[in-house]
Amino acid sequence: MNTLIRFFAAPALILVALAGCGGSDDTELRQWMDEQRRTAVPKVKPLSPPKRYVPLAYTEGASVDPFNADRLTQALRRDSGPVGTSASLVAPELNRRKEPLESYPLDAMAMVGSLDRAGSRVALVKVDNLLYQVRPGAYLGQNFGKVTKISENEVTLREIVQDAAGEWIERVATLQLQENTK
Numbered sequence: 001m002n003t004l005i006r007f008f009a010a011p012a013l014i015l016v017a018l019a020g021c022g023g024s025d026d027t028e029l030r031q032w033m034d035e036q037r038r039t040a041v042p043k044v045k046p047l048s049p050p051k052r053y054v055p056l057a058y059t060e061g062a063s064v065d066p067f068n069a070d071r072l073t074q075a076l077r078r079d080s081g082p083v084g085t086s087a088s089l090v091a092p093e094l095n096r097r098k099e100p101l102e103s104y105p106l107d108a109m110a111m112v113g114s115l116d117r118a119g120s121r122v123a124l125v126k127v128d129n130l131l132y133q134v135r136p137g138a139y140l141g142q143n144f145g146k147v148t149k150i151s152e153n154e155v156t157l158r159e160i161v162q163d164a165a166g167e168w169i170e171r172v173a174t175l176q177l178q179e180n181t182k
Contacts, residue, residue, distance in 0.1 A: 089160050089168045093144040101125070101132060106141040106157075110178045114152050121150040125175070145173060153177045 064071065101109070104127050112131070113124040123134045134140065134155065138147045145157035155175040163169050 089170065090144070093160060099139045101127065101134070101138070101140045102142060102145075104128075104141070106143075106145065106173060106175060109140065109175060111155055111175045112178060114150060114177075121152075123147075123150045123155045123175075125155070140175070141173070143173075 108127060110126045111123055112126045115122045115124065115133075120135065125132045125134050125140070134147055134150070136147050136150060139145060140147060140155070140157060141159065143159040143161050145159045147155055148158050149156040154177060157173045157175070159171050159173050160168055161171055
């Protein structure tokens, strides 16, 4: 009998549980929700009216244009100062005809030897697998390098370069003898 009660008790409990889930009268809940919707009024702060825009009159039309080419030229002349030693260094270099070895930087050149010809020393300089004879007074490199002295082991140049302030200055550069150059 015990098993028979258990056999019928389990389905009976399931039926009771399902009866509780059945239709219920929720009209009271729906009435309360409708009443809350009607009585709830949102509290929105009204927007302030926009500020009135008052345009300003443009009065700078009669003043000098800061991008005027004449004004820029005057400022550059004033900033560069008087034509002095700096400009006088480079002026003759700009007016002369360029020599072929001035189109190469010094680090692309190699001194491979020197000769004595007619009582003066001549340096042999190799650039792009071509051999050039260089005498004192010739120009080498891209910085207006003028050969001032040739010895057995090096070529000494006077170059004209710009320093950090933009001034033209002279400096000494050398091209050393390189024996194993192919």
